[in-house]
Amino acid sequence: MAHNYAKLMFTDAVKHLQEENGSRKSYARTETDEHHNNVFGVKEIQFLINADSFYMASVNENGWPYVQHRGGPKGFVKIVDENVIAFADYAGNKQYISAGNFRTNNQVSLFFMDYRNKRRLKMVGRIQTVDESDINLLNKLEPVGYRARVERGYLVSVLGFDWNCPQHITPRYTREEIQPLIDTLAYYQDDTENAENILNQAG
Numbered sequence: 681m682a683h684n685y686a687k688l689m690f691t692d693a694v695k696h697l698q699e700e701n702g703s704r705k706s707y708a709r710t711e712t713d714e715h716h717n718n719v720f721g722v723k724e725i726q727f728l729i730n731a732d733s734f735y736m737a738s739v740n741e742n743g744w745p746y747v748q749h750r751g752g753p754k755g756f757v758k759i760v761d762e763n764v765i766a767f768a769d770y771a772g773n774k775q776y777i778s779a780g781n782f783r784t785n786n787q788v789s790l791f792f793m794d795y796r797n798k799r800r801l802k803m804v805g806r807i808q809t810v811d812e813s814d815i816n817l818l819n820k821l822e823p824v825g826y827r828a829r830v831e832r833g834y835l836v837s838v839l840g841f842d843w844n845c846p847q848h849i850t851p852r853y854t855r856e857e858i859q860p861l862i863d864t865l866a867y868y869q870d871d872t873e874n875a876e877n878i879l880n881q882a883g
């Protein structure tokens with residue numbers, strides 16, 4: 681079996697353009713790569729368990745793509761199997777665009793960004809909704825102590841993934857990451873007692 685992500689994403693039109701632009705030969709090699717990129721390794725799992733967000737694309741009944749953001753505390757993306765991930769879907773604006781799209785098309789694309797380290801991981805798969813009928817799994821997906829109402833869960837069977845190069849990614853840092861630095865800069869010594877003593881003595 682060839683590299684799954686390439687197999688699924690390199691359509692005839694894509695291959696044609698690669699041909700026209702001289703990259704087809706090297707990408708054809710990707711398709712017969714020894715790495716199938718359909719089963720997570722340590723690198724992918726380490727990346728996913730540290731994710732605090734990702735972008736999720738669905739396709740609607742009219743063929744329009746739709747992208748939304750999903751987020752949560754680190755660890756909200758659960759590794760269920762070597763190629764299956766799961767996460768809780770919180771109550772939002774009640775538009776239900778992604779949820780509605782998945783009713784008619786279970787194809788999904790997920791895009792994970794690690795802005796700090798300029799890394800990105802993309803994947804495609806088939807998504808399955810987890811509702812109250814599987815309350816055990818739903819409970820397992822609920823992040824502990826996180827203020828959000830879980831409306832449903834999602835299980836994604838990943839068919840292929842690929843890493844991208846760091847090009848054009850502006851490094852960004854979370855509050856958690858920069859807080860220790862801010863704390864050092866904003867160091868404030870509380871000398872109220874000392875100041876009051878000096879004031880009393882002067883008076």
Ligand SMILES: Cc1cc2nc3c(=O)[nH]c(=O)nc-3n(C[C@H](O)[C@H](O)[C@H](O)COP(=O)(O)O)c2cc1C
Nearest residue numbers: 747748749750770771772773774775776777778779
């Ligand atoms: C009160 C409220 C208002 C929101 N308004 C918007 C909005 O105007 N646009 C948007 O993209 N997300 C908005 N959100 C966030 C979305 O509801 C959330 O991202 C949800 O998961 C979107 O799912 P969907 O786009 O698949 O329907 C809002 C959330 C809440 C709780």
